[in-house]
Amino acid sequence: MPVSQSDIVIYNRIPKTGSTTFTNAIGYDLCKTNHFNAIHINITKNLNYLNVADQASFVKNATEWKEKLPAFYHGHMAFLNFNKFGYKNPIYINLLRDPLERFVSYYYFLRYGDNFRIGLKRSRSGNNVTFDECIQKKGRDCDLEKMWVQIPYFCGHYSFCRKPGNKMALETAKYNLINYYLLVGYTDRIRDMIMLLERTVPRFFRGALKHFDGLDENRAHLRSTTKKILPKKETVDKISQNTIYAMEKEFYDFAVDEFDSAYEKVIDEENETKYHYEKIKP
Secondary structure, three states, rough: OOOOOHHHEEEEOOOOOOHHHHHHHHHHHHOOOOEEEEEEEHHHHHHHOHEEEEEEEHHHHHOHHHHHOOOOEEOOOOOHHHHHHOOOEEEEEEEEEOOOHHHHHHHHHHHHOOOOOOOOOOOOEEEEOOOHHHHHHHHHOOOOHOOOOOOHHHHHOHHHHOOOOHHHHHHHHHHHHHHHHHEEEEHHHHHHHHHHHHHHOOOHOOOOOHHHHOOHHHOOOEEEEEEEEOOOHHHHHHOOOOHHHHHHHHHHHHHHHHHHHHHHHHHHOOOOOOOOOOOOOO
């Protein structure tokens, strides 16, 4: 029996976007109730891309591992077009976050950790340099090339995707978002994202909104960075002049506009069916 596109959902999650909350509170909490398998994609050395041989292997395994269908895959992996290898694409979903907010959150996460793994000593533990000070000193941890994150996740596994400031990467990311993703939400509207997923993919997300609304504060905000200091206006102004930031912000704003439009159409037309059947033969 051929694998249906709706048998596989891939959430190629981006760090510090609310992905742990979504994965645990929605993916793992609902897998038993809705009878699907939740599977983590763990790429060696914390990379988010694969060589072409591993791409082919993953596509084949994910599609043909029938004992684990239907499957909800999640992991820090760049977009992968299954069509390229002769297979049907899965349902792709994702969450984005304002690029500067995400960058600042990750900067302080490396120093102070989060509410998910309390007590774990992070790589920059003991380093109390603020984000503002780091920008002033042009420090390594706040090098703006490290802001080049969300575009590569949508661009894919090509080498140009990983080159900070590459215009083709930005355009490819936009193209993939429009053509291959069912829904791309953003952190500030994670609840609305869950509502739309429940309506569009009930096989996986039936009951998701009610479940999410019933979570306590900690589970609804997993991996919240323990300590964050908002950057000063002069820091924000300086970053705003950077090309890499401008491109990441352009991509984020593009995704936000698409999601907001999709959401408003569903809400506005909630009680109206915009299509009907006719001239049915024989």
